[in-house]
Amino acid sequence: MANAAAxxxxxxxxxxxxxxxxxxxxxxxxxxxxxxxxxxxxxxxxCDGVIWRGDSLIDxxxxxxxxxxxxxxxxxxxxxxxxxxxxxxxxxxSSLGLDVQDEEIFSSSFAAAAYLEQKNFKATGxxxxxIGEVGIGEELDLIGVPHIGGPADKGxxxxxxxxxxxxxxxxxxxxxxxxDRHFNYHKIQYAQLAxxxxxxxxxxxxxxxxxxxxxxxxxxGAGSMVGCIKGCTGKEPTLVGKPSPLxxxxxxxxxxxxxxxxxxxxxxxxxxxxxxxDNGLKTVLTLSGxxxxxxxxxxxxxxxxxxxxxxxxxxxx
Amino acid sequence: MANAAAxxxxxxxxxxxxxxxxxxxxxxxxxxxxxxxxxxxxxxxxCDGVIWRGDSLIDxxxxxxxxxxxxxxxxxxxxxxxxxxxxxxxxxxSSLGLDVQDEEIFSSSFAAAAYLEQKNFKATGxxxxxIGEVGIGEELDLIGVPHIGGPADKGxxxxxxxxxxxxxxxxxxxxxxxxDRHFNYHKIQYAQLAxxxxxxxxxxxxxxxxxxxxxxxxxxGAGSMVGCIKGCTGKEPTLVGKPSPLxxxxxxxxxxxxxxxxxxxxxxxxxxxxxxxDNGLKTVLTLSGxxxxxxxxxxxxxxxxxxxxxxxxxxxx
Numbered sequence: 001m002a003n004a005a006a007x008x009x010x011x012x013x014x015x016x017x018x019x020x021x022x023x024x025x026x027x028x029x030x031x032x033x034x035x036x037x038x039x040x041x042x043x044x045x046x047c048d049g050v051i052w053r054g055d056s057l058i059d060x061x062x063x064x065x066x067x068x069x070x071x072x073x074x075x076x077x078x079x080x081x082x083x084x085x086x087x088x089x090x091x092x093x094s095s096l097g098l099d100v101q102d103e104e105i106f107s108s109s110f111a112a113a114a115y116l117e118q119k120n121f122k123a124t125g126x127x128x129x130x131i132g133e134v135g136i137g138e139e140l141d142l143i144g145v146p147h148i149g150g151p152a153d154k155g156x157x158x159x160x161x162x163x164x165x166x167x168x169x170x171x172x173x174x175x176x177x178x179x180d181r182h183f184n185y186h187k188i189q190y191a192q193l194a195x196x197x198x199x200x201x202x203x204x205x206x207x208x209x210x211x212x213x214x215x216x217x218x219x220x221g222a223g224s225m226v227g228c229i230k231g232c233t234g235k236e237p238t239l240v241g242k243p244s245p246l247x248x249x250x251x252x253x254x255x256x257x258x259x260x261x262x263x264x265x266x267x268x269x270x271x272x273x274x275x276x277x278d279n280g281l282k283t284v285l286t287l288s289g290x291x292x293x294x295x296x297x298x299x300x301x302x303x304x305x306x307x308x309x310x311x312x313x314x315x316x317x
Numbered sequence: 318m319a320n321a322a323a324x325x326x327x328x329x330x331x332x333x334x335x336x337x338x339x340x341x342x343x344x345x346x347x348x349x350x351x352x353x354x355x356x357x358x359x360x361x362x363x364c365d366g367v368i369w370r371g372d373s374l375i376d377x378x379x380x381x382x383x384x385x386x387x388x389x390x391x392x393x394x395x396x397x398x399x400x401x402x403x404x405x406x407x408x409x410x411s412s413l414g415l416d417v418q419d420e421e422i423f424s425s426s427f428a429a430a431a432y433l434e435q436k437n438f439k440a441t442g443x444x445x446x447x448i449g450e451v452g453i454g455e456e457l458d459l460i461g462v463p464h465i466g467g468p469a470d471k472g473x474x475x476x477x478x479x480x481x482x483x484x485x486x487x488x489x490x491x492x493x494x495x496x497d498r499h500f501n502y503h504k505i506q507y508a509q510l511a512x513x514x515x516x517x518x519x520x521x522x523x524x525x526x527x528x529x530x531x532x533x534x535x536x537x538g539a540g541s542m543v544g545c546i547k548g549c550t551g552k553e554p555t556l557v558g559k560p561s562p563l564x565x566x567x568x569x570x571x572x573x574x575x576x577x578x579x580x581x582x583x584x585x586x587x588x589x590x591x592x593x594x595d596n597g598l599k600t601v602l603t604l605s606g607x608x609x610x611x612x613x614x615x616x617x618x619x620x621x622x623x624x625x626x627x628x629x630x631x632x633x634x
Contacts, residue, residue, distance in 0.1 A: 055479060158498055162372060165533035181475055183505070185498045185537070192527070192537040209549050210509070216482035220502070220509040220549035227548020232526050232537035 049267030049289020082178030085138035108241030109135035126173025178205035206241035366584030366606020397523035399495030402455035425522035425558030426452035443490025495522035523558035
């Protein structure tokens with residue numbers, strides 16, 4: 001998909017501005033200093049398709065980030081992927097030669113912990129049941145909230161005998177559901193009982209239908225695991241990752257930065273750009289990921305970023 | 318739940334008719350011959366809560382069925398449970414001492430096969446990918462439609478290496494999703510690719526949130542597996558079990574019976590009774606399952622069967 005988009009970009013990259021019926025307000029960024037940099041204090045970057053594609057860094061990204069830092073800009077890196085903690089993500093940045101701080105990383109695993117911290121969940125003395133991988137548990141450890149499930153429930157099966165009941169811990173006060181490649185019926189039933197019978201809060205790291213576990217194909221995302229728990233509980237989750245406003249509220253509150261000084265940079269119209277617009281941020285779409293210029297400028301597209309770029313290298317032409 | 322309902326029934330069973338603001342039109346069946354039997358040619362019975370509870374037959378059911386047969390009534394037994402085929406269900410009836418025919422049993426596994434037969438799916442030369450247990454595959458075998466997945470994909474895992482892609486059979490033209498206690502990420506991704514990339518039709522046996530695998534607690538139902546595939550595809554399935562009208566259409570078409578001569582008998586307001594009413598059938602709610610008389614007659618209930626009974630033994634007082 002990214003390759004096809006890249007091929008399409010090649011054929012259209014000579015056009016600096018394009019007027020189509022559906023996209024009158026979409027403009028290529030041509031004077032970055034004037035149009036963007038001087039009015040922006042914080043950049044929120046989506047990672048996949050913006051900073052890297054799969055395991056490869058996107059061209060010129062390190063120098064762009066360096067130049068932004070030299071100008072005193074603050075930056076955050078967001079990802080809906082909950083499989084790693086912020087610490088886990090820092091290793092990925094380091095392996096690609098990027099020096100970022102833990103607190104600059106907003107993974108949805110961190111978002112789940114930040115939400116529970118904000119609610120003062122710890123004071124309830126309750127536990128969290130986790131559907132997901134190591135990232136969620138690592139973030140819960142950092143805020144001192146006890147948790148069960150997660151990787152420990154990998155491979156568990158339900159052996160049904162007449163009268164059998166799955167016993168659950170009645171201290172489970174929240175169920176956090178994220179991407180989990182070891183999802184199984186034990187976990188489904190545990191979550192169902194905790195939510196339906198304990199009254200535990202149902203929290204989703206994200207609801208992305210597909211994700212990019214490898215470059216070779218799209219993979220069923222956390223939307224699968226969350227959809228499953230919706231299906232057996234009839235309940236809607238509290239969403240903490242994109243496009244929930246929680247992360248923006250957190251940045252505004254913690255760093256005292258007005259929203260109009262924040263710019264969301266992403267490669268997806270219906271998640272990143274919509275998320276930015278819904279939260280009152282400036283928005284820049286980069287064509288270095290899954291969105292093609294045809295799609296962006298087509299009449300069918302109703303989601304219009306303030307600017308678009310071929311990649312964030314266009315911030316410093 | 319059934320026990321609590323039974324306890325509540327006991328305290329109210331002396332009241333033959335009850336008038337409450339929300340349930341003016343709900344009437345206890347008092348003259349079955351006059352009110353029901355003489356105008357009904359076909360009875361469609363939900364199984365769990367009507368014929369049996371878990372592994373126990375409900376009192377007097379064999380003699381009720383015998384008397385109905387002696388009167389020349391036709392009967393069908395419906396269940397949204399897809400884990401068994403009709404043949405598999407016949408064994409359950411036999412083990413409880415009930416003599417029923419294969420063609421009197423409408424399991425949702427059969428409904429999926431009947432739907433594909435009606436569409437002439439076999440003529441496409443395509444295969445079905447199954448998320449579910451043995452029942453679905455057994456029914457597909459009977460109509461000569463090839464299938465993969467199902468119990469054969471139990472225990473499969475995805476080992477992610479850079480560039481890895483799960484290869485799927487490009488001849489998969491439909492994905493049938495039912496209850497599957499060996500649900501795993503391999504199955505989720507297989508179904509996601511078949512639907513999103515092959516364009517396979519997404520068929521759900523049923524979307525029940527919970528089911529009664531054992532009497533001891535409610536278990537996450539096929540709504541879990543279906544919700545999961547909705548979550549990663551963004552698509553709504555074709556529903557073949559209750560409350561889809563497919564089964565009624567099949568009975569009307571195959572046996573040439575007008576809908577007003579058919580009565581749906583069930584223990585759930587929001588599935589069985591709603592299903593009957595939506596399809597223009599007569600409806601009888603039995604209190605022998607999950608619905609209490611208070612709930613039925615309460616102002617909050619907006620789903621009104623034509624009659625209610627303590628159990629189907631009330632058909633022959």
